[in-house]
Amino acid sequence: MFAAEDKAMTLDELIEDAQRVLRICNACRYCEGYCSVFPALARRLEFTENDVLYLGNLCHNCGSCLYACQFSPPHEFQVNFPKLMAKARGETYRRYAWPGFLGKLYENNGVAVSLISALSIGLLFWLAGAISNPEQFFAAHSDAQGSFYALMPHNLMAGVFGAVSLFVGFALLMGFLRFWPYMGEELADFFKGGPLAEGLHDALTLKNLGGGSDKEGCTYPTEQKSFARKIYHHFTFYGFMLCFAATSVATLYHYVLGQPAPYPVTSLPVLLGIVGGIGLLIGPAGLLWIKTQRDPEFKVPEQTGMDAGFLVLLFMISLTGLGLLAFREGASMGTWLAIHLGFVLALFLTMPYGKFVHGMYRLAALVRYHLERRRPVPGIAPE
Amino acid sequence: MLDTNKTWDLLVVGGGNAALCAALMAREAGCSVMLLEGAPKPFRGGNSRHTRNLRCMHEEPQDILTGTYPEEEYWQDLLKVTGGLTSEHLARITLKHTSMCRPWMYKHGVRFQPPLGGTLHLSRTNAFFLGGGKALMNAYYHSAEQLGIAIHYEAKITDLEIDGDSFKSATFTYEGAEHKVRAKAVVIACGGFQANLEWLEEAWGPAAKNFLVRGTPYNRGDVLKVLLAKGAKQISDAMQGHCVAIDARSPKYDGGIITRVDAVSLGIVVNKHAQRFYDEGEDFWPKRYAIWGRLVAGQPDQIGYSIIDAKAMGKFMPPVYPPIRAKTLRELATKLEINPDALEKTVAEFNAAVRPGTFDHTIQDDCVTEGITPAKTHWALKLDTPPYFGYPLRPGITFTYLGVTVDDKSRMILQDDKPCKNIFAAGEIMAGNVLGKGYLAGIGMSIGTTFGRIAGEEAAKYVRG
Structure with a gap:
């Protein structure tokens, strides 16, 4: 009964092994103080496929339970909980991708693919600009408003990114709308104030990467507790949100105030972009670095590419964005603009089929956790 | 070095x-x-x-x-x-x-x-x-x-x-x-x-x-x-040691805490001849679990079977191995490889001896048997609600x-x-x-x-x- 080899698993093998391990965890429960996964697990006697995917997305992969596990390899029970949960997340991302046939993109959404897509798109922008109007494209530019759009018409840029954003938003929404009922929840329950607020709180503060009841951080990248992952993730997430805010404010400037980009360095959109951009350099670089330091037992080779590809794109967006800011008056502005837009568009296009989606499924799982917490434990005696 | x-x-x-x-x-x-x-x-x-x-x-x-x-x-x-x-x-x-x-x-x-x-x-x-x-x-x-x-x-x-x-x-x-x-x-x-x-x-x-x-x-x-x-x-x-009754399907060594079976006080325990041999409801399980290793060690072939019905499921910590499950006691006995007639007889005698009471697993309740040996002195409920579940038990030594x-x-x-x-x-x-x-x-x-x-x-x- 107890033998799990370390290899790529079919879905049936994954679910079967997860059920075996979840039974072990449920009979043990030593890890209950580490995170939300174990209390959620302890509410159940049997584990369905839905439970496996739910718990997988609730798991933040902090690693504490594997270090503490008396049954981890080489013990014959071969319990590697974080790895199974990582695989369950991978399965979720594939299964709930929209449109469905693109779900298999996760498997080859690695660093190389991300970079190649970004650079190809950048090259297209560059060629479009350089061939159609070389004199203007390679000229030195004044910082005057509208110089970007002299190279790339605003309506084209807004049109392309607007359309892609709508598609991305729709694809993500479709994923959520299928995953949420799959976990057995009513859509209306997602919007219940208390659980939603608590789920958001846990997501935005990364509560589950803060350590267990000791609040001393998580065992990432090594066994010694640290806040490294939490801090780098905050840099990444809040950096991303500031960049997003910069774009949103700029959009308001454009349409409401009638002021086209670029804006002065001291303007709100640029300040937001600079601060966010620095966050997006530090965060992804830090996350990539600690990923290389992590104990190999945690690695799921078929998913490492997806994780790293996403981080590399975020880093490059920020790097090229700051490069564009620095050189926007020089002859290379056109090139910087093309490459930057290439990375941004590549990120957008891969968003629904890459690591980005973890945030949405994680939030869904956290909200569900807080919904469940309010319900009586089914069928288990208080003793 | x-x-x-x-x-x-x-x-x-x-x-x-x-x-x-x-x-x-x-x-x-x-x-x-x-x-x-x-x-x-x-x-x-x-x-x-x-x-x-x-x-x-x-x-x-x-x-x-x-x-x-x-x-x-x-x-x-x-x-x-x-x-x-x-x-x-x-x-x-x-x-x-x-x-x-x-x-x-x-x-x-x-x-x-x-x-x-x-x-x-x-x-x-x-x-x-x-x-x-x-x-x-x-x-x-x-x-x-x-x-x-x-x-x-x-x-x-x-x-x-x-x-x-x-x-x-x-x-x-x-x-x-x-x-x-x-x-x-x-x-x-x-x-x-x-x-x-x-x-x-x-x-x-x-x-x-x-x-x-x-x-x-x-x-x-x-x-x-x-x-x-x-x-x-x-x-x-x-011969002294910490010896509890654990699931017989556990590995020979190092199974740890997850091999325990906490269902004993909620049902009956029989030996390979389908006979009960000790009061399953003597005291709260946490106070009694440590004697059951020895009790099972004293039975023929050192094996016992904890048997419960659907009423008990979910009222104890879930053991690591799924229970052996059957719609009838006969079928359960066959699956456990014990004599079906003997198990039916044991359960019938037990059920007939159960006195009415108010079941409460959190106190030493008044659900008792009368007129059988060994008696079950708390939490005695008839085994009458299918499906029935069985866990095979062996003595499990933690340390000597x-x-x-x-x-x-x-x-x-x-x-x-x-x-x-x-x-x-x-x-x-x-x-x-x-x-x-x-x-x-x-x-x-x-x-x-x-x-x-x-x-x-x-x-x-x-x-x-």
């Missing part, structure tokens, strides 16, 4: 909780310490790896411990389970020690958490380790490495050079070669002998073949044998109590009743001094922590004067 050229201040034999407590205490007192653990690194920590809490005396609420657990109550609990097979002096030292040792544990990285789901009854008496015993051992090992204790894994002691009341050197195998190390003192903390099946068979006879070893496979009692041969005064006997006698400085006592100068024993190898019989949840870690710390401290005093 293995350094056997110098004479170490302290050699610690073993690598579980007691061993690490001793090593850390001695190192803190300035001793040079070498620690030899027999197990490979992933399995270090002996049975401490499988533990989860420390039974703590406290006169007032302490962080995660609710209410109070005064010395006298703790002592009475211990007296009850051991039936008096305990040294009151050493026991009271242990109890008092548990009320003050946790800040030191915390300093070395051990963290505590509120009681786990399904263990609320222990929130007053037991302090749970965050992440369990392996997390505790990881913390101690990390601290030991930071402090410069020389730790070697897969180092197996083959002989001890003892001159009268004094330890001189230890011989051990390590990385395929034999080595000898000298030390001014030694702490022996390498557990009992539960994984030594031949030894178990000597004590229990052929029945031992059907025992499962729930604890670590590395405790073979080799060093204990050497000590007994070289004049140590024995404590307890080879046969060991060496110690004094209150954790010094090993010789057959002439005199303590050794520089040989200390701690943990399961001397647990029999305090726990001669029975078990009390969390007491193993209490004894290990107490005498591990005392041994380290006293060894340092001896070495450094």
Whole structure:
């Protein structure tokens, strides 16, 4: 009964092994103080496929339970909980991708693919600009408003990114709308104030990467507790949100105030972009670095590419964005603009089929956790 | 690097909780310490790896411990389970020690958490380790490495050079070669002998073949044998140990806590002839689980079957192995490979004997049987609601109590009743001094922590004067 080899698993093998391990965890429960996964697990006697995917997305992969596990390899029970949960997340991302046939993109959404897509798109922008109007494209530019759009018409840029954003938003929404009922929840329950607020709180503060009841951080990248992952993730997430805010404010400037980009360095959109951009350099670089330091037992080779590809794109967006800011008056502005837009568009296009989606499924799982917490434990005696 | 050229201040034999407590205490007192653990690194920590809490005396609420657990109550609990097979002096030292040792544990990285789901009854008496015993051992090992204790894994002691009341050197195998190390003192903390099946068979006879070893496979009692041969005064006997009824499908070794079956008090337990043999509802399960290993060991072929019906499902901690399930008792008997007629008869007699009552698993309720032997004195409900479920049971030994006698400085006592100068024993190898019989949840870690710390401290005093 107890033998799990370390290899790529079919879905049936994954679910079967997860059920075996979840039974072990449920009979043990030593890890209950580490995170939300174990209390959620302890509410159940049997584990369905839905439970496996739910718990997988609730798991933040902090690693504490594997270090503490008396049954981890080489013990014959071969319990590697974080790895199974990582695989369950991978399965979720594939299964709930929209449109469905693109779900298999996760498997080859690695660093190389991300970079190649970004650079190809950048090259297209560059060629479009350089061939159609070389004199203007390679000229030195004044910082005057509208110089970007002299190279790339605003309506084209807004049109392309607007359309892609709508598609991305729709694809993500479709994923959520299928995953949420799959976990057995009513859509209306997602919007219940208390659980939603608590789920958001846990997501935005990364509560589950803060350590267990000791609040001393998580065992990432090594066994010694640290806040490294939490801090780098905050840099990444809040950096991303500031960049997003910069774009949103700029959009308001454009349409409401009638002021086209670029804006002065001291303007709100640029300040937001600079601060966010620095966050997006530090965060992804830090996350990539600690990923290389992590104990190999945690690695799921078929998913490492997806994780790293996403981080590399975020880093490059920020790097090229700051490069564009620095050189926007020089002859290379056109090139910087093309490459930057290439990375941004590549990120957008891969968003629904890459690591980005973890945030949405994680939030869904956290909200569900807080919904469940309010319900009586089914069928288990208080003793 | 293995350094056997110098004479170490302290050699610690073993690598579980007691061993690490001793090593850390001695190192803190300035001793040079070498620690030899027999197990490979992933399995270090002996049975401490499988533990989860420390039974703590406290006169007032302490962080995660609710209410109070005064010395006298703790002592009475211990007296009850051991039936008096305990040294009151050493026991009271242990109890008092548990009320003050946790800040030191915390300093070395051990963290505590509120009681786990399904263990609320222990929130007053037991302090749970965050992440369990392996997390505790990881913390101690990390601290030991930071402090410069020389730790070697897969180092197996083959002989001890003892001159009268004094330890001189230890011989051990390590990385395929034999080595000898000298030390001014030694702490022996390498557990009992539960994984030594031949030894178990000597004590229990052929029945031992059907025992499962729930604890670590590395405790073979080799060093204990050497000590007994070289004049140590024995404590307890080879048939005493912490022996619970575990799922018969568990692995031969190292199944740990998850192999337990908590369904006993909610149904009936029969032997291979489908006969009941003991009152399943004698007392709360946490107070009685430790006697069922012995009870099953006393049955033919050392096997039992815990049988419940649908009413009980979900009212106990879920065991690791799924129950064997059937729509009828006949079908269940067939699946369990016991006589269907006999099981039907046993259940019919039991059901007929059940008196009406108000079932409440959280108190000693009034659901009893009348007119059958053995009676079921609480929680007796008819087995009448399919599906029926069965869990096969075997005796599962966690650790044995046969060991060496110690004094209150954790010094090993010789057959002439005199303590050794520089040989200390701690943990399961001397647990029999305090726990001669029975078990009390969390007491193993209490004894290990107490005498591990005392041994380290006293060894340092001896070495450094």
